[in-house]
Amino acid sequence: MPDLSYVRSEMLPERAPPASQVGIVGWARANLFNGIGNSILTVLSLVFLWYVLAAILPWVFAPTWSKGSLNECREVFAADGGHGAACWGVIRERWVQLMFGFYPEAERWRPVLAFGLLFVALIPVLFNMISRRMNWVLLLVVLGLAGVYLGGVLGIIVGLALLGAAAFVGFKAFTTSKEDRAAEIASGVKRLPNPLFFSALYPFIAPWLLWGGTIWMPVGAALGFVISVLAYRSLLPFVGNLAGLIIAVVAALVWWLLLTAPFAGGLHTIIPIGLEPVESRDFGGFMLSITIGVVAIACSLPIGIVLALGRQSDLLIVKALCVGFIEFIRGVPLITLLFVASTLLNIFMPPGTNFDIILRVLIMVTLFAAAYMAEVVRGGLAALPKGQYEAADALGLDYWKAQRLIIMPQALKISIPGIVSTFIGVFKDTTLVSIIGLLDPLGLTNAIRADQNWNGIVWELYGFIALMFFIFCFLMSRYSMYLERRLRTDHR
Amino acid sequence: MSSITLETHVDRSKMAVSDHIAIEIRNMNKWYGAFHVLRDIDLTVYEGERIVIAGPSGSGKSTLIRCINRLEEHQEGQIIVDGTELTSDLKNVDKVRSEVGMVFQHFNLFPHLTILENCTLAPIWVRKTPRKEAEEIAMHFLEKVKIPEQAHKFPGMLSGGQQQRVAIARSLCMKPRIMLFDEPTSALDPEMIKEVLETMVELAEEGMTMLCVTHEMGFAKEVANRVIFMDAGQIVEQNEPNEFFNNPQNERTKLFLSQIL
Ligand SMILES: Nc1ncnc2c1ncn2[C@@H]1O[C@H](COP(=O)(O)OP(=O)(O)OP(=O)(O)O)[C@@H](O)[C@H]1O
Ligand SMILES: [Mg+2]
Numbered sequence: 001m002p003d004l005s006y007v008r009s010e011m012l013p014e015r016a017p018p019a020s021q022v023g024i025v026g027w028a029r030a031n032l033f034n035g036i037g038n039s040i041l042t043v044l045s046l047v048f049l050w051y052v053l054a055a056i057l058p059w060v061f062a063p064t065w066s067k068g069s070l071n072e073c074r075e076v077f078a079a080d081g082g083h084g085a086a087c088w089g090v091i092r093e094r095w096v097q098l099m100f101g102f103y104p105e106a107e108r109w110r111p112v113l114a115f116g117l118l119f120v121a122l123i124p125v126l127f128n129m130i131s132r133r134m135n136w137v138l139l140l141v142v143l144g145l146a147g148v149y150l151g152g153v154l155g156i157i158v159g160l161a162l163l164g165a166a167a168f169v170g171f172k173a174f175t176t177s178k179e180d181r182a183a184e185i186a187s188g189v190k191r192l193p194n195p196l197f198f199s200a201l202y203p204f205i206a207p208w209l210l211w212g213g214t215i216w217m218p219v220g221a222a223l224g225f226v227i228s229v230l231a232y233r234s235l236l237p238f239v240g241n242l243a244g245l246i247i248a249v250v251a252a253l254v255w256w257l258l259l260t261a262p263f264a265g266g267l268h269t270i271i272p273i274g275l276e277p278v279e280s281r282d283f284g285g286f287m288l289s290i291t292i293g294v295v296a297i298a299c300s301l302p303i304g305i306v307l308a309l310g311r312q313s314d315l316l317i318v319k320a321l322c323v324g325f326i327e328f329i330r331g332v333p334l335i336t337l338l339f340v341a342s343t344l345l346n347i348f349m350p351p352g353t354n355f356d357i358i359l360r361v362l363i364m365v366t367l368f369a370a371a372y373m374a375e376v377v378r379g380g381l382a383a384l385p386k387g388q389y390e391a392a393d394a395l396g397l398d399y400w401k402a403q404r405l406i407i408m409p410q411a412l413k414i415s416i417p418g419i420v421s422t423f424i425g426v427f428k429d430t431t432l433v434s435i436i437g438l439l440d441p442l443g444l445t446n447a448i449r450a451d452q453n454w455n456g457i458v459w460e461l462y463g464f465i466a467l468m469f470f471i472f473c474f475l476m477s478r479y480s481m482y483l484e485r486r487l488r489t490d491h492r
Numbered sequence: 493m494s495s496i497t498l499e500t501h502v503d504r505s506k507m508a509v510s511d512h513i514a515i516e517i518r519n520m521n522k523w524y525g526a527f528h529v530l531r532d533i534d535l536t537v538y539e540g541e542r543i544v545i546a547g548p549s550g551s552g553k554s555t556l557i558r559c560i561n562r563l564e565e566h567q568e569g570q571i572i573v574d575g576t577e578l579t580s581d582l583k584n585v586d587k588v589r590s591e592v593g594m595v596f597q598h599f600n601l602f603p604h605l606t607i608l609e610n611c612t613l614a615p616i617w618v619r620k621t622p623r624k625e626a627e628e629i630a631m632h633f634l635e636k637v638k639i640p641e642q643a644h645k646f647p648g649m650l651s652g653g654q655q656q657r658v659a660i661a662r663s664l665c666m667k668p669r670i671m672l673f674d675e676p677t678s679a680l681d682p683e684m685i686k687e688v689l690e691t692m693v694e695l696a697e698e699g700m701t702m703l704c705v706t707h708e709m710g711f712a713k714e715v716a717n718r719v720i721f722m723d724a725g726q727i728v729e730q731n732e733p734n735e736f737f738n739n740p741q742n743e744r745t746k747l748f749l750s751q752i753l
Binding site: 393 | 589593617648
């Protein structure tokens, strides 16, 4: 009979892993040269990479930035031995146009400011770690720079004052530690308003900056929401929830469609404050792509959520409407919707009405994106276990509270990759507007190549546009990964 | 069938059954499509009762207690909870649901919220309790189920037994007058079953009205004042536990008991 008993006499100390497992060598072993097949693949890939880069890099790094025409570039290539390369002069000469289209030169600060403010407005929505005060500092800096840029005695004084205020708040924010600040707040020190307040105002500020006109127009548009909320609140004691909601929506629509224009016009004759109006047909370049993209992205998510909920609804008519809408829009190419927007809609309009072309395109792109969004959100809803609905019901939460507090936060979290893919798709689809004659960057390439100097240029323009789109789409993609990490609550 | 022995001695001093009616079910019938799942259910539950519902799988136990807070709708008869009849009137439904706590087999905690937020959500949004007060109440009940130190973790980081105790605390935060349990320990390991059962015993000792679907016959013997046996959608037999286990009358009950004991 063998002896099966064993007793350890001393415990083993901890040891470092062997050298082949750590450091660069360990990493390369594990990831690049892990077995013969793997090593061959690594070497082949490196060779391939080298060939590609050897072909592309000399093309990219051509000393043609300052050239004024394709012919001048060709002279450089000829002197250099005849190898073709990129002719970057076209970008230097035309990048402003690629950014702004034919937006009047004197007014270009407005889209730039709107773009800067977009970031200020987005930060509190997208990130929750940035402090309240730093967000206000950013806002003050952007506005201050705009004031200084605009110049004039008033502009410079106001601009410098804003920058000074920014420096003051920023200095205080930097010099008080987090704990001190928390103590200050606990002791009842007045805080700056929540920056989301500015984010909520941004949708009214940005169109005004872009299209100009009287300031009373955005004020009137914002008042529509106030009226709607007031109507809802004051009627709620007398009518049901649904009736109140319908009346609120109708009140807002009546105000916007019938009363806002006279309201704004009237006030403008009394207090004329406004910006030089800019026509929609002067919009172009990335400014146009970003405008359409941002609006469609921002509006498609809430509309998509409503459609997804409608599709799940027990109310037969609501459900049928939502399904019909989603299936119809998804079954039609975006380009046909854009053609409808550009030509057909005019037929249905009473003669003489001027329904802005960009607004029409915005509506179509938004509806298109919303239909896709609805399906993405529905996927998230379907992935939630039934127990979540039951737990919410059992606690006495009503439908809307359960949706807002329990269901949607989880469904949207599950759907983040799909939602962001849709966002990226929408942003890239904005290039389709060139087909109905809007001058987005792709539309502008034709105009640029019609120029004698640049006739025949292709790669440089499309390469530049592709790079710009890539930057935006890549940022969105990275943001979605960051968000998924931030919202992760299990310890996988 | 597992039967965990409860180590704590059950203190029956406060377990008094009053003659106030908590739940009254009269001649209730329910169908799933054409399938007659609950048949002529008559049941009166008095305040302070601890009722254990047993029966073979598919006999309609879950469906019955889910009808009591209208997670399922009944088609015939009446269900009156604490004086409020359950009809399609949503106001009544919400009223009943905020008075009746429910604990599920799979806990159904909200994974995107911390333990504390799970517990304060309903008091804040349904009862309109101020956040601070709601958090104090939540901590009180988390201490009661012996996991106050987990308050700021997420449900995914807790063991099954801890999650189920959080689920009980979450229901208690609404200060319910009646608690429903649907197999609260069936998804747990033996060690965890014990900690959850002990929590439930404490609750019973404080006089809570409880309806509990469970296979823990030890719990039924120690804590229940009445055991209901269901089969094929009907109440086949009910009695106080001693009689029920030692002297079953119906053949089906005898068969069932011979299989599980
Ligand atoms: N949503 C539903 N639709 C149709 N039939 C259902 C549904 N839910 C349950 N049933 C059926 O109703 C019957 C009773 O189900 P119930 O869940 O109440 O049984 P149970 O006694 O709780 O069983 P278990 O011990 O397995 O939990 C079963 O035959 C089941 O298949
Ligand atoms: Mg069941």
